[in-house]
Amino acid sequence: MSTTTTLLSVHGLEVRYGPALALSGVSFDVPEKGALAVLGANGAGKSTLARTLSGLVPPVAGRVAFAGRDITAASPSAVRRAGLVHLPEGRGVFPGLTVHENLRMALTAAGAERAGAMDRAFTIFPVLAERRRQRAGTLSGGEQQMLGLARALMISPRLVIADELSLGLAPTLVDVVFESLERARAAGAAIIMIEQFAHRALEFADRCLVLQRGTVAWSGPAGAAGDEVLRHYLGAAETA
Template sequence: MNASTPLLSVRDLQVHYGPALALSGVSLDVPEKSALAVLGANGAGKSTLARALSGLVPPTAGRVEFAGRDITAAAPDAVRRSGLVHLPEGRGVFPGLTVQENLRMALTPAGAERGGAIDRAFTIFPVLGERRRQRAGTLSGGEQQMLSLARALMITPRLVIADELSLGLAPRLVDVVFEGLERARAAGVAIIMIEQFAHRALEFADRCVVLQRGSVAWSGPASGAGEEVLRHYLGEAESA
C-alpha cells in the first residue's frame, strides 16, 4: 500500500434496509494511525455505517477499500481477519463463557501467540485478570465493555470501529474505555469512534464526519467542529 493511500477509503456508500435508504453517498478516508469521530443524531446512520464497513450489512452501491483491498462485499469474518475490527454497541461478549474463554474465542488457533495475546489483554485491563474465571454475563456493564475492547486490542488490529462503547457507563468507566482506545492508538491502531459524548470524541479524534439522515452533512478537522457545528447538526451542543 502506497504511503499516501488511506488505510480505509469509502466512496459513495449506499445502504438500504428494504425500501428505506439508510446511507446515501457517504465518502470518507481514514489514514493509518489516525482517529475519525463519526457524529450525528439518533437515526442518522452511524451504526449502519459501522455495520456496512465491517461486512454485517451489504451495501447496495459504493466501494470500501481497506489496506488497498476491495472489501465491499467481504463477509464479516474476512473483514476481521484483514485487521478491521468492529466493536458494536451492546458489548458483544459471550455471557455464558468465562472472561478467559471470551478472550480465547477472539484468537485464531495459531501457536504461542495465544498466551501472549491474553496476557496483553490482562495488562491493558488488570481487573479482567482478576475475573478471568468469572462468567462474562455476571460482570458489570463497564467490565463487559472492557472485555469487548480487550478482545479487539489483544489481536493488534489495524483499525477499530468503536460503536458507542461508553453508552450507559458511569463516568469513571467512560474514562477507562477512552484510556484503552488511547493505548490502542499509541500502538498504531487507527480508530473510528462513534460516540454519544461528542466533545470527548472530538478531543480524541483528528477529523470528524457528521451524518444527517444517512448523508455526510459536515466533515473537516475535529478542531473545527465547534459549538456552532454541533448545535446545527446535533441540536444539543451542551449535552453532546
C-alpha cells in the same frame, strides 16, 4: 514533507433496509493511525455505517477498500482477519462463556493464537485476570465493556470501530474506554469513534464526519467542529 497512507477508503456508500434508504453517497478516508469521530443524531445512520464497514450489512452501492484491498462484499470474519475490528454498542461479548473463553475466541476469529496476546489483555485490564473463570454474563456492565475492548485490543487491530462504547457507563469507566482507545492508537491502530460525548470524541479525533439522515452533512478537521456545527447538525452542543 510527511505523507500519510490511506488505510480505509469509503466511496459512494449506499445502504438500504428494504425500501428505506439508510446511507446515501457516504464517502471518506481514514489514514493509518488516524482517528475519525462520526457524529449525528439518533437515526442518522452511524451504527449502520459501522455495521456495513465490518461486513454485517451489505451495501447496495459504493466501494469499501481496506489496506488497499476491496472488502465491499467481504464477510465479517474476513474483515476481522484483515485487521478491522468492530466494537458494537452492547459490549459484544458471549455471556455464556467465561472471560478466558471470550478472549480465546477473539484470537481464533483473528486467524491464529498470538504469543503474549492473552497476557496483553490482562495487563490492560487487570480486573479481567481476576475474573478469567467467571462467565461474561455475570460481569458488571463496565466489566463486560472492558472485556469487549480487551477482545479487540489483544489482537493488535489495524482499525477499531468503537460504536457508542461509553453508553450507559459511569464517568470513571468512560475514562477507561477513552484511555484504552488512546492506547490502541499509540500502538498503531486507526480509530473510528461513534460517540455520544461529542466534545470528548472531537478532542480525541483528528477529523470529524457528521451524518444527517444517512448522508454526510459536514466533514472537516475535528478542531473545526465547534459548538456552532454541533448545534446546527445535532440540535444542541453536547457536553462531555
